[in-house]
Amino acid sequence: MERKLELCDIAGYLPYGLYVDANLLSGKYCNKVLGLYESELFVKYSHTHICLFLNTVKPILYPIDSLYGPITHNGKEIVPIVELAKIVRPNYDWKLSKDNICYACGEKPNFFIIFYYQDNAFEVYNTRGIKSIYGNQYQLFDYLHELKIDYRRLIDAGLAIDCNTLDINPYK
Secondary structure: OOOOOOHHHHHHHHHHOOEEEOOOOOOOOOEEEEEEEOOEEEEEEOOEEEEEEHHHOEEEEEOHHHHHOOEEEOOEEEOHHHHHHHHHOOOOOEEEOOOOOEEEEOOOOOOEEEEEEEOOEEEEEEOOOOEEEOOOHHHHHHHHHHHOEOOOOOOOOOOOEEHHHOOOOOOO
């Protein structure tokens, strides 16, 4: 069965200034979504607003591996996985290692915790390998929406555009 872009795939991004590729509009890229009605998106096009069907656009998103590299958000360069870890445990000094491991050291010698994303869940491990799952993950996924990170793997399915491949990234 062929996967299709559905409203549930992009609904979480809409409050945060999602852009879509509406290439069918004379090669015009990066149209900002202003609202929606059922399966139609209202987008800004030049100096007007037009309505497009969901199946005629592709959202512009950061790929999932952008979690571990710097992106621009609200004019500031951040590393998303580090910012997400701060939401889970705000009292730790989170860092990203050369091996893309997000970690924080504690007060006791040799104590650290690791935070990462796997199988659509964020997990925290301590030095003894004890795993805890952060209970309010909706906060983390809301932040992924705000950052426009493609955790649903729409880019891999050909249903979204990697913002890094565009001449002009609309989110910078």
